Amino acid sequence: MKEGPDIAQIGALIGDPARANMLTALMSGKALTATELAGTAGITLQTASSHLSKLEAGGLIGQRKQGRHRYFTLSDDEVGLLLESLMGFAASRGFTRHRTGPKDPALRKARVCYNHLAGDYGVRMLDSLVAEEVIAGVGDDLALTEAGGEKMVALGIDLSALTKQRRPVCRTCLDWSERRSHLAGSLGEALLSMFLEKGWARREADSRAIHFTAAGEKAFSALFSESG
Amino acid sequence: MKEGPDIAQIGALIGDPARANMLTALMSGKALTATELAGTAGITLQTASSHLSKLEAGGLIGQRKQGRHRYFTLSDDEVGLLLESLMGFAASRGFTRHRTGPKDPALRKARVCYNHLAGDYGVRMLDSLVAEEVIAGVGDDLALTEAGGEKMVALGIDLSALTKQRRPVCRTCLDWSERRSHLAGSLGEALLSMFLEKGWARREADSRAIHFTAAGEKAFSALFSESG
DNA sequence: TTCATGCTTCGGTTAGCATCGAAGTATGAA
DNA sequence: TTCATACTTCGATGCTAACCGAAGCATGAA
Known part of the structure; x- marks a missing residue:
């Protein structure tokens, strides 16, 4: 007895290179089709289909049909947090797949972590939010302060929509490149959406990298300065 | 590119049932021999030896020779944290190996998480330490407060020894049964050691469960009351 | 209806790896 | 030295699962 x-089953699910590549691709937060995922994993469509049904049975991914396409996404935030922490661990043990390519610095600076901002910018943002006492709490039990809530509303965040959801508003996520926490949860997602909508930043195609515009950099730094 | x-490699390492069983056994924090680990995994010594060398090559475990025995342990706290978070995720997706056996409530109440206290008691302890402002911080960046440090010294904790180590003094670890954080790091380890040394609690053989004595319960509750 | 696209299911092949028996090495005891 | 214990290495076996070709199903377009 x-x-x-049973950690072996999830380990095995993530342990296959093809599946790991698919999951990593889905960390971009985009909904991808089976064909796209097969491409990134470097396998045929049949094989990909088999892998996807296993991942779905394991509760790691979900799909929604739309016309004759099937769009796959990670099931929820939990999966994203687990994958990010696995990446951090893998990096700490020297399990890397690349010879530190040209994309690497961009990824470390700012990237999507399923649905929120990660990398140097993500960590700096959480640091600033804490220093300004927008967010308070210990461990994973973070919460918006009253004053912090007002600030978020002033930024244009629909706070009531966030608090209605079942998942936590604020949550920490261990950043694999910085090895410190950044902000996840529905607020983390809303903030990233805001950056993209306001045109402060845009997503790179086929990558998790986020590129900030010059104006975006300025606005971001003004909002989340290191001094708080 | x-x-x-590369998360696939660690996934694969953890994904084999025999290896997962060994790692789970090592979560007790005890140093175990190859023969013992083979027993818990239900495999022969040869097979276990092969698995152990793979785990060691992957940086998940380490060994120290002592006479003709080889004692294996998890490499460091990081591995313990990862395994615990994997257990939490596995539990959330319904990957369980047991029909909620008789040991289960004991494990949920108090257990070893590699080298610190986990379960209901572990979570309550961190809650109390935070409420009493012994520990402060956000996310994984926890720290002892000045007053908190004095309290720990008063309890008999050798604080200077803890701060000399390279690893963090305070750290959060996501509890798989409570799905909230408990205290890890060198302070978490020191506190558990203290409980065991003072006879407040003892470890169950062949299990991660921790059994508190009546006197221990009382002392623990007095120190870490919920009201703070 | 006819064709094209997107994906799944089936069947058979192959490769990798977990497994164990047997032999080899190292440490300690007698 | 001799024997016993603890473990590793080698070699062979067998099973699982990843893989792809081919066929089937569903949706949409013409």
Whole structure:
């Protein structure tokens, strides 16, 4: 009689290179079709289909049909957090797949972590939010302060929509490149959406990298300065 | 050219049932021999040896020779944190290996998480430490307050020894049964050691469960009351 | 209806790896 | 030295699962 949950099954799900590549691609937060995922994994459509049904059975991904396409996404934030922490661990043990390519600095600066901002910018943002006492709490039990809520509303965040959701508004996510926490949760998602909508930043195609415009950099730094 | 660290390799390492069982056994924090680990995994010594060398090559475990024995342990806190978070995720997706056996409530109440206290008691302890402002901080960047440090010294904790180590003094670890954070890091380890040394609690054999004595319960509750 | 696209299912092949028996090495005890 | 214990290495086996070709199903366009 073994104790506790079975980590071998999820390990095995993530342990296959093709599946790991698909999951990493889905960390971009985009909904991708089976064909696209097969491409990034470098396998045929049949094989990809088999992998996708396994991942879905394991609760790691979900799909929604739209016409004759099937769009796959990670199931929820939890999966994103787990994958990001696995990446951090992998990096700490020297499991890398690349010879530190040209994309690498961009990824470390700012990238999508499923649905929120990660990398140097993500960590700096959380640091600033804490320093300004917009967010308070210990461990993963973060919460918006009252004054912080007002600031977010002033920024144009629809706070009531966020709090209605079942998932947490604020949550930490261990950044693999910075090895410190950045902000996840529905607020983290809303802030990234805001950056993109306001044109402060745009997503790179086929990558998790986020590129800030010059104006965006300025606005971001003004809002989330290091001094708080 | 794939981006980021390679999560497939660690996934594969953890994904084999025999290896997962060994790692889970090592979450007890005890140093175990190859023979013992082979027993818990239900495999022969040869097979276990092969698995152990793979885990060691992957940086998940380390060994120290002592006479003709080889004692294996998890490499460091990081591995423990990762495994615990994997257990939480596995539990959330319904990957369990047991029919909620009799040991289960004991594990959820108090157990070893590699080298610190987890379960209901672990979470309550961190809550109390935060409420009493012994510990402050956001996300994983926890720190002892000045007053908190004095309290720990009063309890008999050798604070200078803890701060000399390279690893963090305070750290959060996501509890798989409570789905909230408990205290890890060198302080978390020191506190658990103290409980065991003072006879407040003892470890169950062949299990991660921790059993508190009646006197221990009382002392623990007095120190870490919910009201703070 | 006819054709094209997107994806799944089936069947058969192949490769990798977990497994164990047997032999080899190292440490300690007698 | 001799034997026993603890573990590793080698070699062979067998099973699983990843993989793809081919066929089937569903949706949409013409």
